[in-house]
Amino acid sequence: MSLHQFLLEPITCHAWNRDRTQIAISPNNHEVHIYQKSGNQWVKSHELKEHNGHITGIDWAPKSDRIVTCGADRNAYVWSLKDGVWKPTLVILRINRAATFVKWSPLENKFAVGSGARLISVCYFESDNDWWVSKHIKKPIRSTVLSLDWHPNNVLLAAGSCDFKCRVFSAYIKEVEEKPGPTPWGSKMPFGAVLAEFGGAGGGGWVHSVSFSSSGNRLAWVSHDSTVTVVDGTKGSTPSQLKTEFLPLLSVLFISENSVVAAGHDCCPMLFRCDDGGSLTFVSKLDLPKASITRNISAMERFRNMDKRATTEDRNTALETLHQNSITQVSIYEGDQRDCRKFCTTGIDGAMTIWDFKVTDTHRHTETHTETHTETHTETHTETHTETHTHTRRHTRRHTHTHGDTHTHTETHSWSGSLISCHHIGIFLFFLK
Amino acid sequence: MAKNTLSSRFRKLDIDEFDENKFVDDHDEAVDNQGPDGAEIDNLIRQGDMMTAFHIALRNPPVITKNPAIKERALAIVLRVLTSFKSSDIEPAVKSLDRSGVDLLMKYIYRGFEKPSDNSSAILLQWHEKAFAVGGLGSIVRVLTARKTV
Numbered sequence: 384m385s386l387h388q389f390l391l392e393p394i395t396c397h398a399w400n401r402d403r404t405q406i407a408i409s410p411n412n413h414e415v416h417i418y419q420k421s422g423n424q425w426v427k428s429h430e431l432k433e434h435n436g437h438i439t440g441i442d443w444a445p446k447s448d449r450i451v452t453c454g455a456d457r458n459a460y461v462w463s464l465k466d467g468v469w470k471p472t473l474v475i476l477r478i479n480r481a482a483t484f485v486k487w488s489p490l491e492n493k494f495a496v497g498s499g500a501r502l503i504s505v506c507y508f509e510s511d512n513d514w515w516v517s518k519h520i521k522k523p524i525r526s527t528v529l530s531l532d533w534h535p536n537n538v539l540l541a542a543g544s545c546d547f548k549c550r551v552f553s554a555y556i557k558e559v560e561e562k563p564g565p566t567p568w569g570s571k572m573p574f575g576a577v578l579a580e581f582g583g584a585g586g587g588g589w590v591h592s593v594s595f596s597s598s599g600n601r602l603a604w605v606s607h608d609s610t611v612t613v614v615d616g617t618k619g620s621t622p623s624q625l626k627t628e629f630l631p632l633l634s635v636l637f638i639s640e641n642s643v644v645a646a647g648h649d650c651c652p653m654l655f656r657c658d659d660g661g662s663l664t665f666v667s668k669l670d671l672p673k674a675s676i677t678r679n680i681s682a683m684e685r686f687r688n689m690d691k692r693a694t695t696e697d698r699n700t701a702l703e704t705l706h707q708n709s710i711t712q713v714s715i716y717e718g719d720q721r722d723c724r725k726f727c728t729t730g731i732d733g734a735m736t737i738w739d740f741k742v743t744d745t746h747r748h749t750e751t752h753t754e755t756h757t758e759t760h761t762e763t764h765t766e767t768h769t770e771t772h773t774h775t776r777r778h779t780r781r782h783t784h785t786h787g788d789t790h791t792h793t794e795t796h797s798w799s800g801s802l803i804s805c806h807h808i809g810i811f812l813f814f815l816k
Numbered sequence: 817m818a819k820n821t822l823s824s825r826f827r828k829l830d831i832d833e834f835d836e837n838k839f840v841d842d843h844d845e846a847v848d849n850q851g852p853d854g855a856e857i858d859n860l861i862r863q864g865d866m867m868t869a870f871h872i873a874l875r876n877p878p879v880i881t882k883n884p885a886i887k888e889r890a891l892a893i894v895l896r897v898l899t900s901f902k903s904s905d906i907e908p909a910v911k912s913l914d915r916s917g918v919d920l921l922m923k924y925i926y927r928g929f930e931k932p933s934d935n936s937s938a939i940l941l942q943w944h945e946k947a948f949a950v951g952g953l954g955s956i957v958r959v960l961t962a963r964k965t966v
Binding site: 626 | 837
């Protein structure tokens with residue numbers, strides 16, 4: 384797990400290139416900054432300045448290496464790298480409100496833009512006229528579209544919007560693709576057809592984020608009423624909703640067919656598990672508070688505190704989580720949606736953190752260094768399978784529960800004078816069978 | 817001064833009603849609940865069976881109806897049950913509820929906060945503390961975002 388603080392401005396949105404050596408972020412203004420990884424540092428390599436309003440969405444197509452950005456100026460641009468410079472191409476979206484979200488389709492021949500104009504603009508490249516054309520999906524969206532996700536078949540599009548509903552649309556464009564085969568969500572898919580609609584019915588909140596699983600059979604979304612919902616298209620259309628006791632989550636992502644990671648106003652990514660029956664359970668928070676260390680404040684720190692905060696006390700106002708403000712986006716860093724090994728979060732605190740995630744089937748592990756073990760999940764889920772496994776751990780508590788364990792390892796380094804700082808690296812081992 | 821600034825009749829118009837894009841919530845056709853039965857609750861309180869009174873009071877919440885009279889009546893009954901609880905009994909009562917029950921209880925607690933009476937605030941704060949321990953911030957967020965309110 385590593386945190387990198389870009390700037391103090393919030394990171395509105397981010398996108399990675401294919402080999403994760405470059406990241407495009409928007410520091411809450413009209414520009415996109417592209418940072419290149421060099422060693423352990425991130426160096427700014429490009430600034431994309433074309434938008435007249437705040438950037439609200441960035442997506443980087445991994446194979447064709449094109450970036451699409453959308454902003455509050457009701458425009459979207461497709462950027463291509465030519466001779467080391469990113470050149471923009473305007474896309475006429477024909478919307479009269481701000482764009483809120485943009486995503487390339489899996490085959491990268493089209494992209495979808497959500498907007499405050501209560502519609503989705505699906506754009507594809509028309510080679511005859513050499514420009515991008517947009518088609519609108521309007522009905523039955525009643526309010527701002529907040530989030531989109533494409534189904535792996537390149538045709539279906541899930542949209543979460545402020546009218547409290549999550550819908551699955553067909554974005555089939557006959558000019559650029561073949562007719563798709565039938566899916567669990569439906570078989571007739573003319574452009575703009577609603578294949579499924581969930582939520583609303585007098586309850587619920589704005590749907591902040593939606594995510595298809597890698598097979599496309601499952602759809603997860605998070606809503607402003609602090610709930611996470613998953614529906615399995617192959618098992619009928621009753622969604623399984625989990626009412627959490629946390630603040631609302633803002634971003635959700637499938638990191639394996641059975642696991643969902645979501646993060647939001649609690650500044651902490653959380654793991655949920657969706658079992659084969661389709662029901663959703665909370666597993667644990669993935670950011671564990673640092674083990675408390677007694678620190679002696681050095682003289683240098685006292686003077687620094689006096690300078691920064693006009694106080695000499697060690698009154699710590701920092702949050703216990705790594706992120707100091709809400710997390711707005713979760714993305715896959717290493718692996719793919721079937722089996723993700725690392726994921727990345729960015730938030731309003733301007734920091735980007737990469738988290739390790741391991742799914743392992745081996746139940747035997749030995750810990751060779753001292754650790755502080757904290758149980759962060761509640762034992763309220765029912766296990767229907769029996770496993771025999773042994774843990775050997777060097778601490779006094781012994782238990783044989785069969786679900787996930789979280790371990791924190793604390794290391795202390797000291798350098799340059801009397802500063803003592805503490806990193807903690809968490810490796811999360813989950814036994815999923 | 818021009819004459820057309822004298823009339824203020826336009827201020828009584830609700831301009832949002834005329835907006836053609838106005839969001840109208842899904843109309844729920846289900847017949848709504850009428851709220852708990854006052855007489856039954858009174859009986860149980862007199863007998864001292866607070867737990868049963870509590871569970872019955874939380875049944876049939878009038879969430880869908882727009883009729884304020886029904887909602888006021890249900891609220892009054894629930895608040896009567898909540899204020900007659902002893903402090904030590906609050907925690908087991910909250911523990912006996914499921915997730916949606918805790919959310920519903922939170923809704924009633926916040927409605928009770930709206931119109932404080934002599935000693936209702938103190939006991940409601942104790943209820944709030946116990947319900948918060950189980951439901952967390954999420955239950956309060958669901959009170960704020962709910963469109964079907966008690």
